[in-house]
Amino acid sequence: ATEPEHSVPPLPLARRPVRSRTGRLASTTPRTDDPPRRHRRPCAAVARLRTALSGDDPELRASAVSGLSDLAGTLPEETRRELAGELAGLLVDESPKVAVNAGGALVRLGPAAVEVLRTKLADPRVRVAALEILGAIGPAAKPALGEMLAALDDADPAYRGDAAVAIAGLGADAAAAVPALERLLDDETVDAGVRYAAAYALGRIGPRAASAEPALRRLAESSDELMATVAVWAAVKIRPDDKTLFEGAIPRLRRALRGDGEMVRLEAAVALGEIGAAARSAVPLLELVAE
Numbered sequence: 041a042t043e044p045e046h047s048v049p050p051l052p053l054a055r056r057p058v059r060s061r062t063g064r065l066a067s068t069t070p071r072t073d074d075p076p077r078r079h080r081r082p083c084a085a086v087a088r089l090r091t092a093l094s095g096d097d098p099e100l101r102a103s104a105v106s107g108l109s110d111l112a113g114t115l116p117e118e119t120r121r122e123l124a125g126e127l128a129g130l131l132v133d134e135s136p137k138v139a140v141n142a143g144g145a146l147v148r149l150g151p152a153a154v155e156v157l158r159t160k161l162a163d164p165r166v167r168v169a170a171l172e173i174l175g176a177i178g179p180a181a182k183p184a185l186g187e188m189l190a191a192l193d194d195a196d197p198a199y200r201g202d203a204a205v206a207i208a209g210l211g212a213d214a215a216a217a218v219p220a221l222e223r224l225l226d227d228e229t230v231d232a233g234v235r236y237a238a239a240y241a242l243g244r245i246g247p248r249a250a251s252a253e254p255a256l257r258r259l260a261e262s263s264d265e266l267m268a269t270v271a272v273w274a275a276v277k278i279r280p281d282d283k284t285l286f287e288g289a290i291p292r293l294r295r296a297l298r299g300d301g302e303m304v305r306l307e308a309a310v311a312l313g314e315i316g317a318a319a320r321s322a323v324p325l326l327e328l329v330a331e
């Protein structure tokens with residue numbers, strides 16, 4: 041697959057903790073002996089940090105973004121929406137650090153960031169980042185499902201896969217996407233990465249994607265080891281109480297753990313971990329893979 045057209049590096053949001061890098065945040069701690077100032081101080085700190093977002097120093101901008109991210113949960117809804125607009129603009133910042141911090145802060149703003157992120161899906165420079173952030177926000181990003189579904193038909197295969205992964209972030213709330221995801225899964229002319237992502241999204245949707253389970257069972261026998269691994273995991277997520285699926289899934293996943301492909305082994309390990317106690321027989325293999 042070709043690289044999608046965007047100037048912002050993909051944001052590993054799920055693995056990147058957002059922490060403050062400015063000591064000025066200590067001054068926002070409320071003081072019980074001074075009620076009027078207790079309420080003014082956080083507002084003043086937010087105003088200073090928002091001003092710093094447009095500063096010339098990229099380190100200062102990055103620190104301001106992190107500081108605002110730390111304060112996100114304390115802000116009124118209107119301020120959160122305004123801040124989301126300012127941070128979304130920083131997704132194209134010349135400093136990758138600022139752009140990454142802005143993405144993490146938008147995730148923390150959650151529902152307040154969804155509307156502005158929907159508009160960013162039309163911007164080729166940041167649409168990949170916007171999709172990833174919406175997926176990380178999770179079910180609260182459901183208002184953007186229409187745009188995510190449209191992205192499944194994009195000309196860029198990598199972006200179509202990104203859209204499927206973002207849909208997965210909505211979980212069961214993305215049930216309306218099941219028919220479109222099934223079409224991708226069944227179309228062997230579609231890029232393999234897109235089909236992997238479609239299978240993954242169906243698994244994340246869970247029991248509400250029950251209509252896809254027969255196709256996933258078939259793909260669990262695929263000669264494509266990664267497809268087989270993702271398909272068997274997804275089928276188990278859709279039918280978590282089906283013992284016959286577990287009986288067939290565990291041997292396949294054990295075989296995948298012995299495979300040559302690192303990604304296949306990783307996906308098999310994740311799938312076995314989610315199956316839980318029923319996959320106890322695979323523990324020695326998991327320990328071997330970990331070494």
